[in-house]
Amino acid sequence: MSSAVEGVADAADAAGMLRTFQFSQDPNQREKSRLLSMMQRQRRKDRLPTRYNLKVMSAKFHGFLAAALGAALVATPSAQAPKAPAPAAPRPAGPTTAPATPSTGQPNPTFRVRVDLVTNDIVVRDEKGNFVPDLGPEDIQVYEDGTLQTLSSMTVVTGGRVYNPMSAPVAAAPEGIILPQKRTVNDVSGRIFLFFVDDQHLQFGNTSRVRELFKKISKELVHDGDLFGIVSSGPSSIAVDMTYDKRQIDEAVNKMTGNELKPTEIINSSSGPGGPSEIRYRAHVAFSTMAEGLKNLEQVHNRRKALVWVSDGYDFAPFKEARYGTMDSNSPFEQNQGATARRQAGTNSDTGQAPDPNTDPDVIQQRQSEEFADADLSRELYEITQAANRANTTIYTIDPRGLVGPLPDLDENVDPQQWSEFVRKSQDSLRTLAEETNGIAVVNTNDYTKALRKIDADTSDYYVIGYYSTNPDILKRRRAVDIRLKRPGLTVSFRKEYVIRPQRLETAAPLPPAVSSAPKIPTTKQ
Numbered sequence: 001m002s003s004a005v006e007g008v009a010d011a012a013d014a015a016g017m018l019r020t021f022q023f024s025q026d027p028n029q030r031e032k033s034r035l036l037s038m039m040q041r042q043r044r045k046d047r048l049p050t051r052y053n054l055k056v057m058s059a060k061f062h063g064f065l066a067a068a069l070g071a072a073l074v075a076t077p078s079a080q081a082p083k084a085p086a087p088a089a090p091r092p093a094g095p096t097t098a099p100a101t102p103s104t105g106q107p108n109p110t111f112r113v114r115v116d117l118v119t120n121d122i123v124v125r126d127e128k129g130n131f132v133p134d135l136g137p138e139d140i141q142v143y144e145d146g147t148l149q150t151l152s153s154m155t156v157v158t159g160g161r162v163y164n165p166m167s168a169p170v171a172a173a174p175e176g177i178i179l180p181q182k183r184t185v186n187d188v189s190g191r192i193f194l195f196f197v198d199d200q201h202l203q204f205g206n207t208s209r210v211r212e213l214f215k216k217i218s219k220e221l222v223h224d225g226d227l228f229g230i231v232s233s234g235p236s237s238i239a240v241d242m243t244y245d246k247r248q249i250d251e252a253v254n255k256m257t258g259n260e261l262k263p264t265e266i267i268n269s270s271s272g273p274g275g276p277s278e279i280r281y282r283a284h285v286a287f288s289t290m291a292e293g294l295k296n297l298e299q300v301h302n303r304r305k306a307l308v309w310v311s312d313g314y315d316f317a318p319f320k321e322a323r324y325g326t327m328d329s330n331s332p333f334e335q336n337q338g339a340t341a342r343r344q345a346g347t348n349s350d351t352g353q354a355p356d357p358n359t360d361p362d363v364i365q366q367r368q369s370e371e372f373a374d375a376d377l378s379r380e381l382y383e384i385t386q387a388a389n390r391a392n393t394t395i396y397t398i399d400p401r402g403l404v405g406p407l408p409d410l411d412e413n414v415d416p417q418q419w420s421e422f423v424r425k426s427q428d429s430l431r432t433l434a435e436e437t438n439g440i441a442v443v444n445t446n447d448y449t450k451a452l453r454k455i456d457a458d459t460s461d462y463y464v465i466g467y468y469s470t471n472p473d474i475l476k477r478r479r480a481v482d483i484r485l486k487r488p489g490l491t492v493s494f495r496k497e498y499v500i501r502p503q504r505l506e507t508a509a510p511l512p513p514a515v516s517s518a519p520k521i522p523t524t525k526q
Contacts, residue, residue, distance in 0.1 A: 117152065118144075119392050119466040121304060121438070122483055122494040123458060131461035132490055133158040136165050140463075143482040144471050153466035157304065190225035191304045191459050192242070194293055194393075198311035200234040200282040202258035202400060205409065210310065210400045211253050213448055217308070218249040220452040231293060233286045234259045260312060263414045263422070264334050267322045271366055275317040275373045283314050287380050291387055298391035305393040306459050309433060312401055313426025314381075317373035319418045324366060326357045333415040339363075374425075381429060385436035386499040395437040396455050397430035402446040438495050 120142075124132045133156055142149045156163045195217070202210055222228055225244070230252045232238035238255050240248045261269070261278065269276045290307070297305050321327050325339020339357065357363055388395050404423050408414045427443045434441035440458065442451040471479060477500045485492055 116468075117301075117466045118469055118498065119153075119301065119464055120481060120483070120495050121392060121394065122463045122465060122492055123461065124463065124485065124490055124492050126491075127489055131158065131457075132487075133163075133461065135463065135485070135487070139486050140465060141484045141486065142465065142467055143484070144467075144469055144479055145473070145476070146482075147471060149467040149470060151465055151467050153302075153464075155302065155464045156462075157464070158461045190227055190244075191306065192297070192300060193222065193226060193228040194297065194305075194307045195228065195230045196286075196290055196293070196307060196309045196311075197230065197232040197236060197238055197252075197256055198234075198286050198309065199232050199236045199257060199259050200286060201260050201311045201314065203260045203262075203312065204258040206400050207256065207258045209402070210256050210258065213310065213398065213400055214249060214253050214256065216448055216452055218246055220449060221308075221456050222246055222249065229293075231289060232256070233282075233289050263319060263408060263412045263419070267319050267334050267414075268337055269323075271323060271370075273369045274376060275370050276323070279318070280316060283316065283377075283380070286311070286314075287384055290384060294384070294387040294391045294393060297393050298387075302464060304459050304462060304464070305391065306439075306455070307388065307393050307395045308455075309395055309397045309430070310400060311397065311430065312399060314377060314429040315422055315425040316377045317370045318422040318425070319414065320367075320370070322415060322418060324357065324363045326363060327415070331415070332413070334413045377429065378432075381432050382436075385433060388437045389495055389498040390501060392495070393437065394439040394459070395433045396439045397434045397441045397443070398448070398451070399427060399430055399441075399443040403444055436496075438493055 122140075124135060126132055135156070137151045137154050140151065140154075142151065151166070154164070154166045156165060195214075197210070197214075227242050227244060228240075228249075229242045230238050230240040230249070232255075236255050236257050236259075238252050240252055261282075266276060266279065269278055271277070272280075274280060290309070294307070297307075322334055323336050323339075325336045327333065327335050329340075385395070404427075406420055407416055408419050427441075430443055431441040433439070440451070440455060442448065442455075445451060465483075469479070478497060479500070480497045481495060483492055483494045
């Protein structure tokens with residue numbers, strides 16, 4: 001070890017001598033430098049054994065001095081031939097790593113893979129309509145786009161009690177002193193209800209019916225342990241965050257007031273692209289409010305979630321002929337006053353004959369702009385139902401108008417045929433929201449107690465199954481679900497499809513969260 005240190009010292013002295021030779025050409029000066037170097041080398045030999053641990057020094061400083069010597073030899077011209085490089089140390093056995101490539105200034109692409117648990121609420125009943133609570137994982141088959149899936153989780157809820165058929169069996173009690181088992185905290189026993197009061201689509205004259213409906217909801221539907229929230233879309237200004245306190249329902253009932261446009265107001269309102277502008281605006285407010293609420297519900301797992309939607313329904317282009325003014329001029333029913341005035345202004349003074357309104361350029365243009373109004377409404381309803389399916393939430397719609405007759409109110413002088421078409425389309429929109437999410441549409445009935453009890457039974461006894469999708473087409477967003485039972489004589493209701501939310505690239509700093517009227521959902525354990 002001493003010879004190794006001496007070799008390093010000699011190399012350092014040689015580098016010093018080369019530098020001295022470069023900057024001084026005096027022979028006497030060179031001789032003095034040589035003698036001085038020899039004295040320093042001898043002094044170092046005398047000191048090293050007593051002041052340093054040669055093993056530690058050789059290990060720590062060998063690399064540093066070798067690097068310094070190499071830098072000195074590169075910086076100083078030398079007449080000696082360069083030495084052959086030392087052989088490379090043998091590589092350890094194992095996987096090799098490719099040499100680093102020079103950076104091109106562009107970030108390397110990052111690939112992220114996320115696997116989500118797909119859950120579905122199913123209700124199984126026998127031939128008499130009774131719930132069947134004793135099914136096991138082997139009795140249920142789940143297919144996604146025709147591919148059989150493997151169940152990863154399964155819970156059954158009956159009468160407010162939660163059971164897990166896939167849990168491990170309880171171990172046998174050991175001999176000796178038996179200590180009481182630790183009680184697990186159950187945070188999935190209750191249901192979650194979100195009540196939406198769409199007062200922008202509730203008639204003012206039906207305010208008392210809406211309030212009576214929610215009093216029945218508090219009595220027949222909401223029970224102890226149920227978490228619920230209430231939100232409105234209009235001037236009622238109701239925003240009750242998720243709570244277990246049923247007194248919040250009584251306080252919200254006193255605020256509920258209908259603010260829907262009357263048929264005569266719709267007929268005489270201004271029309272924009274796609275139909276009356278006010279109708280579209282109010283519908284968009286309702287849909288955006290519920291989209292935010294469903295996004296919050298998506299954060300809760302393994303609990304029965306229901307959205308109770310109270311509204312008169314939606315129609316983007318109602319009372320078309322009355323708004324266009326194309327009805328018979330002698331008709332006793334309401335027509336657009338502006339269209340009637342234009343027609344009277346164009347009446348021929350000699351013959352007294354009014355022009356045909358169907359040839360009016362304004363009428364033709366308005367008809368063309370409203371040609372796809374029904375398709376636009378279907379698209380927006382589809383987006384809401386898909387958001388509900390992603391959140392594993394069932395929508396139950398209730399029409400507080402009850403059993404609607406063929407004629408409107410006495411103070412609304414509307415053509416009965418157009419009124420019937422308006423009622424049909426608005427009720428169909430409520431049916432679409434419910435049926436596409438495996439819910440129930442309460443329309444054309446005055447027996448709300450029976451309907452609420454049916455909703456209560458539908459949300460009290462159910463299975464929650466979950467699986468990790470093995471769909472071979474990973475790029476497919478819309479996926480069909482089919483659930484089959486091996487036990488004969490049973491019927492099952494479930495959610496038929498779901499749509500994967502598209503992932504957006506984060507290219508900028510996130511914006512601050514917007515203020516929302518949707519109830520806040522407390523975090524629960526998954």
